[in-house]
Amino acid sequence: MTTSASASQLQKRLPEEKPWPQLSGCNEDAQAFKCKYVTNHNSLGDGNFSVVKECMNVQTKDLYAMKLIKKQTVRNKIQLIQREFDLLRSISEKIRDMEKKNEHSLDIFEGHHHILQLFDYFETADNIVLITQLCQKGDLYEKIVENQALDLQTQVTSYCACIVSILEFLHSQGIVHRDLKAENVLFRLRVNENEKNLQGEHHGDFKYDLLAHDLVLADFGLAAEYNTTKINSLKEFVGTISYIAPEIVKCKGVGDMSTDQVGELEKYGCPVDIWALGVLTYFMAFGYTPFDCTTDDETLECISKCDYYVDEQTMHDPKYEQFWNFVQCCFTVDPAVRRSATNLKHHPFIKDYFATSNSLHKKDTTNFVFNPTIRRVSSTASMHTLRSPSKSRKTTTLAYLNMDGGSSETSTAFNSKMDLPDLYVDRTINSRERSLNRIRDTLKKTLSMTSLKPAATHEFLHANKSGTSSSSKSGLVKKNSTFVLDPKPPKNSLMNGCFSTTPESRSNFNTPKSLSRQGSSTSVKKFVNEMDLLLTPRTASMSSHDTTAINDNDFINDKNSSRKHAASFQVNVDDSDGDETMLI
Numbered sequence: 001m002t003t004s005a006s007a008s009q010l011q012k013r014l015p016e017e018k019p020w021p022q023l024s025g026c027n028e029d030a031q032a033f034k035c036k037y038v039t040n041h042n043s044l045g046d047g048n049f050s051v052v053k054e055c056m057n058v059q060t061k062d063l064y065a066m067k068l069i070k071k072q073t074v075r076n077k078i079q080l081i082q083r084e085f086d087l088l089r090s091i092s093e094k095i096r097d098m099e100k101k102n103e104h105s106l107d108i109f110e111g112h113h114h115i116l117q118l119f120d121y122f123e124t125a126d127n128i129v130l131i132t133q134l135c136q137k138g139d140l141y142e143k144i145v146e147n148q149a150l151d152l153q154t155q156v157t158s159y160c161a162c163i164v165s166i167l168e169f170l171h172s173q174g175i176v177h178r179d180l181k182a183e184n185v186l187f188r189l190r191v192n193e194n195e196k197n198l199q200g201e202h203h204g205d206f207k208y209d210l211l212a213h214d215l216v217l218a219d220f221g222l223a224a225e226y227n228t229t230k231i232n233s234l235k236e237f238v239g240t241i242s243y244i245a246p247e248i249v250k251c252k253g254v255g256d257m258s259t260d261q262v263g264e265l266e267k268y269g270c271p272v273d274i275w276a277l278g279v280l281t282y283f284m285a286f287g288y289t290p291f292d293c294t295t296d297d298e299t300l301e302c303i304s305k306c307d308y309y310v311d312e313q314t315m316h317d318p319k320y321e322q323f324w325n326f327v328q329c330c331f332t333v334d335p336a337v338r339r340s341a342t343n344l345k346h347h348p349f350i351k352d353y354f355a356t357s358n359s360l361h362k363k364d365t366t367n368f369v370f371n372p373t374i375r376r377v378s379s380t381a382s383m384h385t386l387r388s389p390s391k392s393r394k395t396t397t398l399a400y401l402n403m404d405g406g407s408s409e410t411s412t413a414f415n416s417k418m419d420l421p422d423l424y425v426d427r428t429i430n431s432r433e434r435s436l437n438r439i440r441d442t443l444k445k446t447l448s449m450t451s452l453k454p455a456a457t458h459e460f461l462h463a464n465k466s467g468t469s470s471s472s473k474s475g476l477v478k479k480n481s482t483f484v485l486d487p488k489p490p491k492n493s494l495m496n497g498c499f500s501t502t503p504e505s506r507s508n509f510n511t512p513k514s515l516s517r518q519g520s521s522t523s524v525k526k527f528v529n530e531m532d533l534l535l536t537p538r539t540a541s542m543s544s545h546d547t548t549a550i551n552d553n554d555f556i557n558d559k560n561s562s563r564k565h566a567a568s569f570q571v572n573v574d575d576s577d578g579d580e581t582m583l584i
């Protein structure tokens, strides 16, 4: 496989893709007031509440993902969407801050480079629209299933190391993801010219799949802040059954528990993500998950007992020794004893990826004594289901929330409870599958291995740190670190929270100025209070028959701009520079 061929394959459009709509006959002024994005209607995926499409910023020509959340669908769950939005926004801001301050670690992977970036947001009559980093190279689930299992040395270790660094970052920010799973790990589009030919780089000793640099953790729909003072938070029965930790299993039925019983439940926290990491690492290595049994009750029981399937052959294979030890660390039933992400960076299974920083922080080094007795209670292959779980969207995600009277913080994506899903239904081939098959073909061609010499990286970074190298800022950006904030989109190319009538799809670039945000240097902030007053009560009280609050015709006919703003998704707007709201 030639490097350049692979890179160009990646960039190649699928034959069925429709062309981007062309801007025609519009002057600069007109464009400035219209939706800044067009989509060619290529759907990248869909969730319970949203459709995700590829889109292009008409001014910068940069490609992004456009997540369209139907207001109608989320009308009773607006707080959930808002929570996801707030989290994404605050993480994105934090990341930009870190980049500005040049806060780079010495690790091959930097967690904050691998979290889905929110670039822009706006709303339309029907949708709340988030513009995020484009990850059009499929997801980890597809990659595992496609290949049946991943290569232990080059892929499982590097992907796992990358995810450890993501978790370390998230946890250091006080955020628990709660839905780490293969479906939520996407492969991003490389946007930096310098990165596109990374396949050709050879640095030396140890080989790993460079696609690991493209991993992006998405879907913050269940993420939560663990130091929240909200009563009963982090006692919810949420997640995806194959991946949930024993402490989450204990929360099953929490909706039916008395206040005292709920009070007795231990609040869980970041260790639930470490457990899920163990499941994901195992799934990558074998193509099936460790705890899944024939029935969900059996699965939950196996999770509680930490009874996972161990393949005899690999158990005695020295190649798998560190792997088994690693998953054993993740599958520690007591969350207080379970290793943290920071701690796992020293684990022999992945420590090479953190060789430089680990060597600088020797005092943190912990002994990972390999315990050859893999925990194995009563499992047999016949009880465990040795096949990949069906691809889960939220339909296979548990959500037993609603514990404190349906307050916004704990109200759920589902009405209150849902039956545990059938995880073992055969996957039917639908059109999405077919298009994924095409992406898989592309991926197959682009898989590339490279090698990197930790010592060389160490010297390189040290030289820069101590100022012996010429480059200061850019010098610290590691060759294989694929994250780029630049070029930052110009201010007038962003929607930044405003309202648009022609958003979710092909913009016709005819939106009258009266429907765009006017005098916008203060407009959104100014209208936030009105939104509070108008949006919240209205949406909260909307029944399925009451569509008056958000209705196409309302907007088209309504000449009162404050009314339009009032119906906006409640977003506090500040651009990443902390400037006043921009003029759109």
Ligand SMILES: Nc1ncnc2c1ncn2[C@@H]1O[C@H](COP(=O)(O)OP(=O)(O)OP(=O)(O)O)[C@@H](O)[C@H]1O
Pocket: 044, 045, 046, 047, 048, 049, 050, 051, 052, 065, 067, 116, 132, 133, 134, 135, 136, 139, 183, 186, 218, 219, 221, 393, 394, 395
């Ligand atoms: N930035 C992105 N780039 C490419 N594809 C994406 C992106 N974000 C999401 N997708 C695709 O769209 C699908 C749905 O996205 P997401 O999970 O965020 O939506 P959701 O409504 O929160 O779904 P659910 O709540 O049902 O999990 C994902 O499974 C993924 O395949």
